[in-house]
């Protein structure tokens with residue numbers, strides 16, 4: 050598969066509050082990043098940040114974590 054297929058799938062998963070790695074439902078917990086954004090940490094250890102403006106999650110880059 051190429052990015053043209055993978056990226057829309059990842060976006061769909063994130064807007065449905067699902068982990069792009071394992072498909073589990075994401076839940077916000079107590080974590081916050083250095084900008085005060087709320088973080089969800091999946092059971093598979095992937096981290097996502099909740100973006101209020103877009104109403105979806107996005108991947109957390111390692112540099113932010």
Ligand SMILES: [Zn+2]
Nearest residue numbers: 068071091093
């Ligand atoms: Zn996961």
